[in-house]
Amino acid sequence: MKKIKCAIIGPGNIGTDLLYKLRRSTLLEPVWMVGVDPASEGLARAKELDLKTTSRGVDGLVPYVKADGVQIAFDATSAYVHKENSDKLTGLGVMMIDLTPAAIGPYCVPPINLKQHAGKREMNVNMVTCGGQATIPMVYAVSRIQKVRYAEIVATVASKSVGPGTRKNIDEFTRTTAGAVASIGGADEGKAIIVINPAEPPLIMRDTIHCLTADEPQQKEIEASVHKMIAEVQKYVPGYRLKNGPVFDGTRVTIWVEVEGLGDFLPKYAGNLDIMTASATRTAEMFAEEILAGRLPLEAAAA
Protein backbone atom coordinates (compact mmCIF):
# COMPACT_ATOMS: atom_id res chain seq x y z
CA MET A 1 0.00 0.00 0.00
CA LYS A 2 1.21 3.48 -0.79
CA LYS A 3 2.36 5.54 2.17
CA ILE A 4 2.56 9.29 2.66
CA LYS A 5 6.15 10.50 3.10
CA CYS A 6 6.95 12.53 6.17
CA ALA A 7 9.73 14.70 7.59
CA ILE A 8 10.47 15.20 11.27
CA ILE A 9 12.01 18.47 12.36
CA GLY A 10 13.81 18.20 15.66
CA PRO A 11 15.75 15.01 16.41
CA GLY A 12 15.38 15.24 20.20
CA ASN A 13 13.44 12.90 22.49
CA ILE A 14 10.07 13.84 21.01
CA GLY A 15 11.25 13.69 17.41
CA THR A 16 12.88 10.30 17.95
CA ASP A 17 9.83 8.84 19.70
CA LEU A 18 7.75 10.13 16.81
CA LEU A 19 10.09 8.41 14.38
CA TYR A 20 9.51 5.07 16.12
CA LYS A 21 5.75 5.52 15.92
CA LEU A 22 5.79 6.59 12.26
CA ARG A 23 7.85 3.54 11.34
CA ARG A 24 5.01 1.34 12.61
CA SER A 25 2.35 3.24 10.68
CA THR A 26 0.67 1.59 7.70
CA LEU A 27 -0.09 5.01 6.22
CA LEU A 28 3.03 7.08 6.92
CA GLU A 29 6.66 6.71 6.00
CA PRO A 30 9.29 8.85 7.72
CA VAL A 31 11.93 9.82 5.14
CA TRP A 32 13.70 12.89 6.53
CA MET A 33 15.02 13.90 9.94
CA VAL A 34 15.99 17.56 10.26
CA GLY A 35 18.31 18.92 12.94
CA VAL A 36 20.70 21.78 13.52
CA ASP A 37 23.57 20.01 15.26
CA PRO A 38 25.79 17.69 13.15
CA ALA A 39 26.79 15.86 16.34
CA SER A 40 23.17 15.17 17.34
CA GLU A 41 22.56 11.61 18.53
CA GLY A 42 19.04 11.83 17.19
CA LEU A 43 20.28 12.53 13.66
CA ALA A 44 22.71 9.62 13.89
CA ARG A 45 19.93 7.33 15.07
CA ALA A 46 17.68 8.44 12.20
CA LYS A 47 20.48 7.81 9.72
CA GLU A 48 20.91 4.27 11.04
CA LEU A 49 17.22 3.76 10.36
CA ASP A 50 17.81 4.80 6.72
CA LEU A 51 16.31 8.27 6.89
CA LYS A 52 17.90 11.14 5.04
CA THR A 53 19.22 13.70 7.48
CA THR A 54 20.39 17.28 7.48
CA SER A 55 21.92 19.39 10.21
CA ARG A 56 21.18 22.63 8.38
CA GLY A 57 17.65 23.03 9.67
CA VAL A 58 14.63 23.24 7.40
CA ASP A 59 16.76 24.97 4.75
CA GLY A 60 18.61 21.68 4.35
CA LEU A 61 15.33 19.90 3.61
CA VAL A 62 13.65 22.43 1.32
CA PRO A 63 15.56 21.54 -1.89
CA TYR A 64 14.49 17.88 -1.54
CA VAL A 65 10.82 18.28 -0.64
CA LYS A 66 9.51 17.86 -4.19
CA ALA A 67 11.91 15.19 -5.36
CA ASP A 68 11.39 13.08 -2.24
CA GLY A 69 7.64 13.61 -2.19
CA VAL A 70 7.42 14.90 1.37
CA GLN A 71 3.79 15.77 2.09
CA ILE A 72 3.59 15.99 5.87
CA ALA A 73 6.11 17.49 8.30
CA PHE A 74 6.16 17.34 12.09
CA ASP A 75 7.76 20.19 13.99
CA ALA A 76 9.17 19.05 17.33
CA THR A 77 11.49 22.01 17.84
CA SER A 78 10.40 25.14 19.69
CA ALA A 79 7.75 27.79 19.48
CA TYR A 80 10.40 30.37 18.59
CA VAL A 81 11.38 28.82 15.26
CA HIS A 82 8.13 27.13 14.34
CA LYS A 83 6.62 29.91 12.26
CA GLU A 84 9.67 30.17 10.06
CA ASN A 85 9.79 26.39 9.62
CA SER A 86 6.11 26.30 8.83
CA ASP A 87 6.22 29.12 6.26
CA LYS A 88 9.07 27.48 4.37
CA LEU A 89 7.29 24.13 4.12
CA THR A 90 3.62 25.03 3.73
CA GLY A 91 4.80 27.28 0.89
CA LEU A 92 5.82 24.07 -0.87
CA GLY A 93 2.50 22.39 -0.14
CA VAL A 94 3.69 20.40 2.85
CA MET A 95 1.21 20.02 5.72
CA MET A 96 2.59 20.95 9.13
CA ILE A 97 1.80 19.20 12.35
CA ASP A 98 3.03 21.47 15.10
CA LEU A 99 4.10 19.87 18.39
CA THR A 100 5.48 23.14 19.75
CA PRO A 101 3.36 25.57 21.75
CA ALA A 102 3.53 28.11 18.89
CA ALA A 103 -0.07 27.41 17.93
CA ILE A 104 -0.21 29.43 14.72
CA GLY A 105 -2.66 26.90 13.30
CA PRO A 106 -5.87 25.62 14.90
CA TYR A 107 -5.69 23.23 17.84
CA CYS A 108 -6.16 19.56 17.10
CA VAL A 109 -7.27 17.05 19.74
CA PRO A 110 -7.89 13.89 17.69
CA PRO A 111 -11.04 12.41 19.23
CA ILE A 112 -12.73 15.81 19.22
CA ASN A 113 -11.97 17.75 16.06
CA LEU A 114 -9.61 15.80 13.83
CA LYS A 115 -12.27 15.00 11.25
CA GLN A 116 -13.27 18.63 11.12
CA HIS A 117 -9.71 19.73 10.29
CA ALA A 118 -9.30 17.08 7.62
CA GLY A 119 -12.38 18.47 5.91
CA LYS A 120 -11.11 22.05 6.05
CA ARG A 121 -7.76 21.49 4.34
CA GLU A 122 -5.79 23.13 7.13
CA MET A 123 -2.11 23.37 6.23
CA ASN A 124 -0.94 23.77 9.83
CA VAL A 125 -2.49 22.20 12.91
CA ASN A 126 -1.24 22.50 16.47
CA MET A 127 -1.21 19.69 19.00
CA VAL A 128 -1.84 22.02 21.99
CA THR A 129 0.20 20.69 24.94
CA CYS A 130 0.66 17.34 26.64
CA GLY A 131 -1.69 18.42 29.40
CA GLY A 132 -4.19 19.52 26.81
CA GLN A 133 -4.12 16.23 24.90
CA ALA A 134 -4.55 14.31 28.15
CA THR A 135 -7.44 16.33 29.56
CA ILE A 136 -9.41 18.08 26.85
CA PRO A 137 -11.12 14.85 25.73
CA MET A 138 -12.51 14.52 29.27
CA VAL A 139 -13.75 18.11 29.36
CA TYR A 140 -15.43 17.47 26.04
CA ALA A 141 -16.93 14.23 27.36
CA VAL A 142 -18.77 16.33 29.95
CA SER A 143 -19.55 19.34 27.76
CA ARG A 144 -21.15 17.21 25.03
CA ILE A 145 -23.71 16.16 27.66
CA GLN A 146 -24.42 19.54 29.23
CA LYS A 147 -23.13 23.08 29.57
CA VAL A 148 -19.80 23.40 31.39
CA ARG A 149 -19.32 26.90 32.76
CA TYR A 150 -15.78 26.30 34.03
CA ALA A 151 -13.21 23.56 33.44
CA GLU A 152 -9.90 23.23 35.22
CA ILE A 153 -7.19 20.67 34.69
CA VAL A 154 -4.22 19.68 36.81
CA ALA A 155 -1.43 17.86 34.99
CA THR A 156 1.24 16.22 37.11
CA VAL A 157 4.34 15.05 35.31
CA ALA A 158 7.59 13.41 36.29
CA SER A 159 10.43 15.86 36.62
CA LYS A 160 12.59 13.75 34.27
CA SER A 161 10.01 14.09 31.49
CA VAL A 162 10.00 17.90 31.44
CA GLY A 163 12.55 19.32 29.05
CA PRO A 164 14.38 22.63 29.24
CA GLY A 165 12.07 24.33 26.72
CA THR A 166 8.97 23.73 28.82
CA ARG A 167 10.82 24.75 31.96
CA LYS A 168 11.99 28.03 30.49
CA ASN A 169 8.48 28.96 29.47
CA ILE A 170 6.10 27.15 31.77
CA ASP A 171 3.61 30.02 31.46
CA GLU A 172 3.12 29.11 27.83
CA PHE A 173 1.93 25.69 28.96
CA THR A 174 -0.60 27.09 31.42
CA ARG A 175 -1.88 29.73 28.99
CA THR A 176 -2.13 27.51 25.92
CA THR A 177 -3.69 24.64 27.82
CA ALA A 178 -6.22 26.87 29.57
CA GLY A 179 -7.24 28.42 26.26
CA ALA A 180 -7.75 25.06 24.56
CA VAL A 181 -9.54 23.56 27.59
CA ALA A 182 -12.15 26.25 27.02
CA SER A 183 -12.22 26.49 23.21
CA ILE A 184 -11.81 22.81 22.28
CA GLY A 185 -13.06 21.23 25.51
CA GLY A 186 -16.20 23.27 25.30
CA ALA A 187 -16.17 25.20 28.58
CA ASP A 188 -17.03 28.86 29.07
CA GLU A 189 -13.82 29.35 30.99
CA GLY A 190 -10.67 27.24 31.29
CA LYS A 191 -7.82 27.01 33.76
CA ALA A 192 -4.70 24.84 33.70
CA ILE A 193 -2.24 23.96 36.43
CA ILE A 194 0.96 21.98 35.99
CA VAL A 195 2.84 20.29 38.80
CA ILE A 196 6.29 18.76 38.37
CA ASN A 197 7.11 15.91 40.74
CA PRO A 198 10.70 14.60 41.12
CA ALA A 199 9.83 11.32 42.88
CA GLU A 200 11.95 8.26 42.08
CA PRO A 201 11.01 6.00 40.45
CA PRO A 202 9.35 8.65 38.26
CA LEU A 203 5.59 8.82 38.49
CA ILE A 204 3.40 8.10 35.51
CA MET A 205 1.64 11.21 34.22
CA ARG A 206 -1.53 11.95 36.21
CA ASP A 207 -4.27 14.36 35.21
CA THR A 208 -7.23 15.63 37.12
CA ILE A 209 -10.14 17.24 35.31
CA HIS A 210 -12.63 19.37 37.24
CA CYS A 211 -15.73 20.63 35.46
CA LEU A 212 -18.36 22.91 36.97
CA THR A 213 -21.62 22.37 35.15
CA ALA A 214 -24.22 25.08 34.78
CA ASP A 215 -26.99 22.82 36.08
CA GLU A 216 -27.16 19.68 38.18
CA PRO A 217 -24.88 17.12 36.48
CA GLN A 218 -26.61 14.34 34.54
CA GLN A 219 -24.63 11.63 36.23
CA LYS A 220 -25.52 8.57 34.15
CA GLU A 221 -25.02 10.33 30.84
CA ILE A 222 -21.71 11.85 31.91
CA GLU A 223 -20.42 8.51 33.18
CA ALA A 224 -21.28 6.82 29.91
CA SER A 225 -19.77 9.67 27.89
CA VAL A 226 -16.52 9.57 29.91
CA HIS A 227 -16.12 5.81 29.46
CA LYS A 228 -16.77 6.12 25.75
CA MET A 229 -14.18 8.88 25.41
CA ILE A 230 -11.60 6.89 27.39
CA ALA A 231 -12.02 4.11 24.83
CA GLU A 232 -11.58 6.61 21.98
CA VAL A 233 -8.29 7.90 23.38
CA GLN A 234 -7.11 4.36 24.10
CA LYS A 235 -7.21 3.70 20.36
CA TYR A 236 -4.02 5.74 19.99
CA VAL A 237 -2.77 5.86 23.61
CA PRO A 238 -3.40 2.37 25.04
CA GLY A 239 -2.08 3.45 28.45
CA TYR A 240 -4.75 6.14 28.91
CA ARG A 241 -6.71 4.99 31.95
CA LEU A 242 -9.53 6.26 34.14
CA LYS A 243 -8.24 6.05 37.72
CA ASN A 244 -11.18 7.45 39.64
CA GLY A 245 -14.44 9.24 39.07
CA PRO A 246 -16.36 10.82 37.70
CA VAL A 247 -17.12 12.07 41.20
CA PHE A 248 -20.15 14.33 41.49
CA ASP A 249 -20.27 16.95 44.22
CA GLY A 250 -22.91 19.59 43.66
CA THR A 251 -22.15 20.94 40.19
CA ARG A 252 -18.53 19.75 40.35
CA VAL A 253 -17.59 16.77 38.20
CA THR A 254 -14.08 15.44 38.79
CA ILE A 255 -12.27 12.81 36.74
CA TRP A 256 -8.81 11.37 37.45
CA VAL A 257 -6.81 9.76 34.67
CA GLU A 258 -3.35 8.28 34.25
CA VAL A 259 -1.35 8.35 31.03
CA GLU A 260 1.24 5.63 30.58
CA GLY A 261 3.31 5.85 27.44
CA LEU A 262 4.07 3.04 25.02
CA GLY A 263 7.75 3.25 25.82
CA ASP A 264 8.83 3.52 22.18
CA PHE A 265 11.86 5.73 22.71
CA LEU A 266 10.70 7.63 25.77
CA PRO A 267 10.24 5.83 29.09
CA LYS A 268 6.73 4.60 29.90
CA TYR A 269 6.19 7.08 32.73
CA ALA A 270 6.51 9.93 30.24
CA GLY A 271 2.90 9.53 29.11
CA ASN A 272 2.85 13.30 28.73
CA LEU A 273 5.32 13.09 25.85
CA ASP A 274 3.87 9.88 24.42
CA ILE A 275 0.39 11.33 24.15
CA MET A 276 1.84 14.19 22.08
CA THR A 277 3.66 11.95 19.62
CA ALA A 278 0.72 9.53 19.50
CA SER A 279 -1.77 12.35 18.86
CA ALA A 280 0.47 13.82 16.18
CA THR A 281 0.78 10.41 14.50
CA ARG A 282 -2.95 9.87 14.71
CA THR A 283 -3.55 13.29 13.18
CA ALA A 284 -1.12 12.65 10.33
CA GLU A 285 -2.69 9.26 9.64
CA MET A 286 -6.10 10.83 9.29
CA PHE A 287 -4.72 13.37 6.83
CA ALA A 288 -2.85 10.61 5.02
CA GLU A 289 -6.07 8.67 4.55
CA GLU A 290 -7.64 11.74 3.02
CA ILE A 291 -4.65 12.38 0.74
CA LEU A 292 -4.50 8.75 -0.39
CA ALA A 293 -8.22 8.76 -1.12
CA GLY A 294 -7.73 11.87 -3.25
CA ARG A 295 -9.97 13.95 -1.02
CA LEU A 296 -7.23 16.28 0.16
CA PRO A 297 -5.12 17.82 -2.60
CA LEU A 298 -2.28 19.68 -0.89
CA GLU A 299 -1.69 23.08 -2.34
CA ALA A 300 1.14 25.47 -1.71
CA ALA A 301 0.08 28.01 0.87
CA ALA A 302 1.00 31.66 0.49
CA ALA A 303 3.88 32.15 2.90
Add this chain to the structure above:
Amino acid sequence: MNLAGTFVTTHDMSLRDGMHPKRHQITIEQMKSIAQGLDAAGVPLIEVTHGDGLGGASVNYGFPAATDEQYLRAVIPLMKRARVSALLLPGIGTVDHLRMAADCGVTTIRVATHCTEADVSEQHINLGRKMGLDTVGFLMMAHMIAPELLLQQALLMESYGANCIYATDSAGYMLPDDVTARIGLLRDKLKPETEIGFHGHHNLSMGVANSIAAVAAGARRIDCACGGMGAGAGNTPLEVFIAVCNRMGIETGVDIFKVSDVAEDLVTPILDFPVRIDRNSLTLGYAGVYSSFLLFAKRAEAKYGVSAREILLELGRRKMVGGQEDMIEDTAITMARERGILPHAA
Protein backbone atom coordinates in the same frame (compact mmCIF):
# COMPACT_ATOMS: atom_id res chain seq x y z
CA MET B 1 24.66 31.81 71.00
CA ASN B 2 25.06 35.57 70.93
CA LEU B 3 22.92 37.20 68.28
CA ALA B 4 22.46 40.49 70.10
CA GLY B 5 22.31 43.43 67.71
CA THR B 6 21.47 41.27 64.66
CA PHE B 7 18.66 42.80 62.60
CA VAL B 8 16.09 40.39 61.20
CA THR B 9 13.28 41.28 58.80
CA THR B 10 10.08 39.52 59.81
CA HIS B 11 7.65 38.75 57.01
CA ASP B 12 4.07 38.17 58.09
CA MET B 13 2.19 35.25 56.51
CA SER B 14 -1.19 35.52 58.23
CA LEU B 15 -2.87 36.99 55.16
CA ARG B 16 -1.41 34.45 52.71
CA ASP B 17 -0.41 31.16 54.37
CA GLY B 18 -3.13 32.03 56.88
CA MET B 19 -5.61 31.77 54.02
CA HIS B 20 -5.28 27.96 54.17
CA PRO B 21 -7.01 27.38 57.52
CA LYS B 22 -9.59 29.96 56.43
CA ARG B 23 -10.20 28.10 53.15
CA HIS B 24 -9.19 31.38 51.46
CA GLN B 25 -12.29 33.11 52.86
CA ILE B 26 -10.65 35.99 54.74
CA THR B 27 -12.72 39.02 53.82
CA ILE B 28 -11.31 42.24 52.44
CA GLU B 29 -12.35 44.04 55.64
CA GLN B 30 -10.54 41.46 57.79
CA MET B 31 -7.44 41.76 55.60
CA LYS B 32 -7.49 45.52 55.91
CA SER B 33 -7.83 45.56 59.69
CA ILE B 34 -5.20 42.87 60.31
CA ALA B 35 -2.75 44.47 57.86
CA GLN B 36 -3.23 47.88 59.48
CA GLY B 37 -2.66 46.36 62.90
CA LEU B 38 0.54 44.70 61.71
CA ASP B 39 1.70 47.92 60.05
CA ALA B 40 1.11 49.90 63.24
CA ALA B 41 3.03 47.24 65.19
CA GLY B 42 6.05 47.79 62.95
CA VAL B 43 5.93 44.57 60.91
CA PRO B 44 8.00 45.53 57.87
CA LEU B 45 6.70 43.07 55.25
CA ILE B 46 3.25 41.51 54.83
CA GLU B 47 2.24 38.89 52.26
CA VAL B 48 -1.22 39.13 50.73
CA THR B 49 -2.68 36.65 48.21
CA HIS B 50 -4.60 33.44 47.87
CA GLY B 51 -2.95 30.78 50.06
CA ASP B 52 -1.50 29.12 46.95
CA GLY B 53 -0.24 32.40 45.60
CA LEU B 54 -1.31 34.57 42.70
CA GLY B 55 -3.74 32.73 40.43
CA GLY B 56 -4.45 30.14 43.12
CA ALA B 57 -8.21 30.70 42.78
CA SER B 58 -9.38 27.30 41.56
CA VAL B 59 -11.48 24.24 42.18
CA ASN B 60 -8.26 22.48 43.10
CA TYR B 61 -7.11 24.82 45.87
CA GLY B 62 -10.32 26.68 46.63
CA PHE B 63 -11.95 29.84 45.38
CA PRO B 64 -11.19 32.83 47.63
CA ALA B 65 -13.60 35.40 49.05
CA ALA B 66 -12.06 38.08 46.78
CA THR B 67 -9.56 38.17 43.94
CA ASP B 68 -5.83 38.69 44.51
CA GLU B 69 -6.17 42.07 42.86
CA GLN B 70 -9.04 43.12 45.12
CA TYR B 71 -7.08 42.12 48.22
CA LEU B 72 -3.92 43.87 47.09
CA ARG B 73 -5.67 47.06 46.01
CA ALA B 74 -7.56 47.20 49.31
CA VAL B 75 -4.53 46.63 51.57
CA ILE B 76 -1.57 48.36 49.92
CA PRO B 77 -2.84 51.99 50.00
CA LEU B 78 -3.49 51.68 53.75
CA MET B 79 0.10 50.83 54.65
CA LYS B 80 2.08 53.60 56.32
CA ARG B 81 5.40 51.79 56.67
CA ALA B 82 4.90 48.16 55.83
CA ARG B 83 5.59 46.85 52.36
CA VAL B 84 3.43 44.18 50.77
CA SER B 85 4.58 41.03 48.97
CA ALA B 86 2.90 38.47 46.75
CA LEU B 87 3.68 34.79 46.26
CA LEU B 88 3.74 33.15 42.83
CA LEU B 89 4.03 29.44 42.05
CA PRO B 90 5.00 28.89 38.40
CA GLY B 91 2.61 26.30 37.00
CA ILE B 92 -0.25 27.98 38.87
CA GLY B 93 0.37 31.71 38.36
CA THR B 94 2.03 33.40 35.40
CA VAL B 95 3.98 36.54 34.63
CA ASP B 96 0.64 38.21 33.89
CA HIS B 97 -0.24 37.83 37.56
CA LEU B 98 3.19 39.18 38.49
CA ARG B 99 2.60 42.28 36.38
CA MET B 100 -0.82 42.77 37.94
CA ALA B 101 0.62 42.51 41.46
CA ALA B 102 3.38 44.98 40.62
CA ASP B 103 0.78 47.35 39.25
CA CYS B 104 -1.10 47.07 42.55
CA GLY B 105 2.08 48.20 44.31
CA VAL B 106 3.73 45.11 45.79
CA THR B 107 7.41 45.73 46.42
CA THR B 108 8.35 42.07 46.77
CA ILE B 109 7.61 39.08 44.58
CA ARG B 110 8.35 35.62 45.90
CA VAL B 111 8.66 32.92 43.26
CA ALA B 112 8.11 29.48 44.75
CA THR B 113 9.04 26.09 43.30
CA HIS B 114 9.46 22.61 44.67
CA CYS B 115 13.02 22.38 46.00
CA THR B 116 14.31 20.41 42.98
CA GLU B 117 12.57 22.40 40.23
CA ALA B 118 14.11 25.87 40.47
CA ASP B 119 14.54 26.14 36.71
CA VAL B 120 10.82 26.73 36.15
CA SER B 121 11.22 30.07 37.94
CA GLU B 122 13.57 31.67 35.45
CA GLN B 123 11.07 33.78 33.52
CA HIS B 124 9.29 35.01 36.67
CA ILE B 125 12.46 35.82 38.63
CA ASN B 126 13.94 37.52 35.56
CA LEU B 127 10.90 39.69 35.15
CA GLY B 128 10.60 40.54 38.86
CA ARG B 129 14.17 41.71 38.90
CA LYS B 130 13.79 43.59 35.65
CA MET B 131 10.80 45.42 37.12
CA GLY B 132 12.94 46.48 40.06
CA LEU B 133 11.09 44.36 42.60
CA ASP B 134 12.65 42.78 45.64
CA THR B 135 12.74 39.29 44.09
CA VAL B 136 12.81 36.20 46.26
CA GLY B 137 13.40 32.58 45.27
CA PHE B 138 11.40 30.29 47.54
CA LEU B 139 12.45 26.62 47.60
CA MET B 140 9.60 24.60 49.07
CA MET B 141 9.70 21.24 50.88
CA ALA B 142 13.40 21.86 51.44
CA HIS B 143 13.60 18.93 53.87
CA MET B 144 13.30 16.49 50.97
CA ILE B 145 16.80 17.00 49.62
CA ALA B 146 20.30 17.24 51.03
CA PRO B 147 21.74 20.70 51.72
CA GLU B 148 24.19 20.37 48.79
CA LEU B 149 21.34 19.71 46.35
CA LEU B 150 19.35 22.60 47.78
CA LEU B 151 22.36 24.83 47.21
CA GLN B 152 22.46 23.90 43.49
CA GLN B 153 18.85 24.99 43.11
CA ALA B 154 19.47 28.15 45.12
CA LEU B 155 22.37 29.02 42.83
CA LEU B 156 20.05 28.70 39.83
CA MET B 157 17.55 31.12 41.35
CA GLU B 158 20.35 33.48 42.27
CA SER B 159 21.64 33.33 38.68
CA TYR B 160 18.16 34.29 37.39
CA GLY B 161 18.30 37.42 39.52
CA ALA B 162 16.81 36.56 42.91
CA ASN B 163 18.25 38.84 45.59
CA CYS B 164 17.00 36.64 48.42
CA ILE B 165 16.72 32.85 48.68
CA TYR B 166 14.52 30.94 51.09
CA ALA B 167 14.79 27.46 52.48
CA THR B 168 11.15 26.63 53.05
CA ASP B 169 10.06 23.97 55.51
CA SER B 170 6.62 23.52 53.95
CA ALA B 171 5.96 20.32 55.88
CA GLY B 172 7.17 21.57 59.25
CA TYR B 173 9.42 18.53 59.28
CA MET B 174 12.83 20.04 59.94
CA LEU B 175 14.62 20.05 63.26
CA PRO B 176 17.02 22.84 64.16
CA ASP B 177 20.07 20.92 62.91
CA ASP B 178 18.40 20.44 59.51
CA VAL B 179 17.84 24.19 59.34
CA THR B 180 21.38 24.99 60.40
CA ALA B 181 22.83 22.68 57.74
CA ARG B 182 20.75 24.19 54.92
CA ILE B 183 20.82 27.86 55.87
CA GLY B 184 24.51 27.64 56.81
CA LEU B 185 25.47 26.22 53.42
CA LEU B 186 23.37 28.76 51.51
CA ARG B 187 24.93 31.58 53.53
CA ASP B 188 28.37 30.21 52.89
CA LYS B 189 28.07 29.67 49.13
CA LEU B 190 25.65 32.29 47.80
CA LYS B 191 26.81 35.83 47.04
CA PRO B 192 27.33 37.89 50.19
CA GLU B 193 24.74 40.40 48.98
CA THR B 194 22.09 37.69 48.51
CA GLU B 195 19.84 37.58 51.54
CA ILE B 196 18.83 34.24 53.06
CA GLY B 197 15.39 33.52 54.44
CA PHE B 198 13.61 30.77 56.33
CA HIS B 199 9.92 29.84 56.30
CA GLY B 200 8.80 27.41 58.97
CA HIS B 201 5.70 25.51 59.99
CA HIS B 202 4.89 24.70 63.57
CA ASN B 203 3.78 21.09 63.05
CA LEU B 204 6.45 19.73 65.41
CA SER B 205 6.40 22.86 67.57
CA MET B 206 9.75 23.83 66.05
CA GLY B 207 8.71 27.07 64.35
CA VAL B 208 10.47 29.43 66.73
CA ALA B 209 13.44 27.17 67.48
CA ASN B 210 14.03 26.56 63.78
CA SER B 211 13.75 30.27 62.98
CA ILE B 212 16.32 31.13 65.65
CA ALA B 213 18.59 28.40 64.29
CA ALA B 214 18.16 29.99 60.86
CA VAL B 215 19.15 33.42 62.18
CA ALA B 216 22.17 31.92 63.91
CA ALA B 217 23.19 30.30 60.60
CA GLY B 218 22.89 33.57 58.69
CA ALA B 219 19.24 34.01 57.67
CA ARG B 220 18.06 37.61 57.89
CA ARG B 221 14.47 37.21 56.76
CA ILE B 222 12.09 35.09 58.78
CA ASP B 223 8.53 34.24 57.85
CA CYS B 224 6.09 34.30 60.74
CA ALA B 225 2.33 34.48 61.01
CA CYS B 226 0.51 36.64 63.48
CA GLY B 227 -1.61 34.53 65.81
CA GLY B 228 0.11 31.39 64.51
CA MET B 229 -1.98 31.34 61.34
CA GLY B 230 -0.86 29.25 58.41
CA ALA B 231 -1.30 25.83 56.86
CA GLY B 232 -0.99 22.78 59.08
CA ALA B 233 -0.30 23.85 62.66
CA GLY B 234 0.49 27.32 61.32
CA ASN B 235 3.70 29.16 60.59
CA THR B 236 6.16 30.34 63.20
CA PRO B 237 3.93 32.41 65.51
CA LEU B 238 4.99 36.02 64.98
CA GLU B 239 4.37 37.35 68.47
CA VAL B 240 6.27 34.45 70.07
CA PHE B 241 9.19 34.89 67.69
CA ILE B 242 9.33 38.62 68.48
CA ALA B 243 9.29 37.89 72.20
CA VAL B 244 12.19 35.45 71.86
CA CYS B 245 14.11 37.91 69.66
CA ASN B 246 13.63 40.62 72.28
CA ARG B 247 14.98 38.32 74.98
CA MET B 248 18.00 37.50 72.80
CA GLY B 249 18.66 41.07 71.71
CA ILE B 250 17.82 40.32 68.06
CA GLU B 251 16.33 43.46 66.55
CA THR B 252 13.11 43.27 64.54
CA GLY B 253 11.54 46.71 64.95
CA VAL B 254 8.25 45.01 65.85
CA ASP B 255 6.36 46.04 68.99
CA ILE B 256 5.73 42.87 71.00
CA PHE B 257 2.63 44.12 72.77
CA LYS B 258 1.03 45.66 69.74
CA VAL B 259 1.60 42.56 67.66
CA SER B 260 0.28 40.24 70.35
CA ASP B 261 -2.83 42.44 70.55
CA VAL B 262 -3.32 42.00 66.80
CA ALA B 263 -3.04 38.24 67.30
CA GLU B 264 -5.53 38.20 70.15
CA ASP B 265 -7.99 40.86 69.04
CA LEU B 266 -8.01 40.56 65.26
CA VAL B 267 -6.64 37.17 64.18
CA THR B 268 -7.98 34.74 66.79
CA PRO B 269 -11.61 35.89 66.42
CA ILE B 270 -11.67 35.12 62.68
CA LEU B 271 -10.41 31.54 62.97
CA ASP B 272 -12.84 28.77 62.05
CA PHE B 273 -11.01 26.37 64.38
CA PRO B 274 -7.90 26.69 66.53
CA VAL B 275 -4.81 26.41 64.32
CA ARG B 276 -2.73 24.07 66.44
CA ILE B 277 -0.94 20.77 66.61
CA ASP B 278 -3.54 18.02 66.51
CA ARG B 279 -3.08 14.43 65.36
CA ASN B 280 -3.32 15.44 61.70
CA SER B 281 -1.05 18.47 61.66
CA LEU B 282 1.38 16.45 63.79
CA THR B 283 1.31 13.80 61.05
CA LEU B 284 2.30 16.43 58.47
CA GLY B 285 5.41 17.32 60.44
CA TYR B 286 6.17 13.76 61.42
CA ALA B 287 5.87 12.32 57.90
CA GLY B 288 7.06 15.36 55.93
CA VAL B 289 3.84 16.15 54.08
CA TYR B 290 2.91 19.54 52.53
CA SER B 291 1.05 21.48 55.21
CA SER B 292 -1.73 22.77 52.94
CA PHE B 293 -2.98 19.20 52.47
CA LEU B 294 -4.48 19.23 55.98
CA LEU B 295 -8.02 20.42 55.37
CA PHE B 296 -8.33 18.48 52.13
CA ALA B 297 -7.43 15.27 53.97
CA LYS B 298 -9.96 16.04 56.69
CA ARG B 299 -12.69 16.60 54.11
CA ALA B 300 -11.75 13.36 52.34
CA GLU B 301 -11.94 11.53 55.69
CA ALA B 302 -15.47 12.83 56.21
CA LYS B 303 -16.52 11.85 52.71
CA TYR B 304 -14.80 8.51 52.18
CA GLY B 305 -14.32 7.09 55.67
CA VAL B 306 -10.53 6.75 55.54
CA SER B 307 -8.76 8.62 58.34
CA ALA B 308 -7.00 11.85 57.42
CA ARG B 309 -3.87 10.53 59.11
CA GLU B 310 -3.75 7.46 56.89
CA ILE B 311 -4.40 9.55 53.79
CA LEU B 312 -1.59 11.97 54.73
CA LEU B 313 0.82 9.11 55.43
CA GLU B 314 0.02 7.60 52.03
CA LEU B 315 0.57 10.96 50.29
CA GLY B 316 3.93 11.16 52.08
CA ARG B 317 4.88 7.65 50.97
CA ARG B 318 4.04 8.59 47.39
CA LYS B 319 6.25 11.69 47.68
CA MET B 320 3.56 14.17 46.74
CA VAL B 321 4.75 17.74 46.41
CA GLY B 322 3.09 21.10 46.93
CA GLY B 323 0.23 21.72 44.55
CA GLN B 324 -0.93 18.11 44.31
CA GLU B 325 -4.12 18.75 46.26
CA ASP B 326 -5.99 16.95 43.49
CA MET B 327 -4.37 13.69 44.54
CA ILE B 328 -5.91 13.77 48.03
CA GLU B 329 -9.44 12.87 47.03
CA ASP B 330 -8.03 10.44 44.45
CA THR B 331 -5.94 8.71 47.11
CA ALA B 332 -8.86 8.59 49.57
CA ILE B 333 -11.15 7.03 46.94
CA THR B 334 -8.53 4.44 46.01
CA MET B 335 -7.89 3.58 49.67
CA ALA B 336 -11.61 3.34 50.40
CA ARG B 337 -12.09 1.04 47.45
CA GLU B 338 -9.20 -1.19 48.45
CA ARG B 339 -10.80 -1.54 51.88
CA GLY B 340 -14.18 -2.39 50.42
CA ILE B 341 -15.76 0.82 51.72
CA LEU B 342 -16.58 1.96 48.18
CA PRO B 343 -17.93 -0.23 45.40
CA HIS B 344 -15.43 -0.91 42.64
CA ALA B 345 -15.50 1.87 40.08
CA ALA B 346 -13.59 2.85 36.97
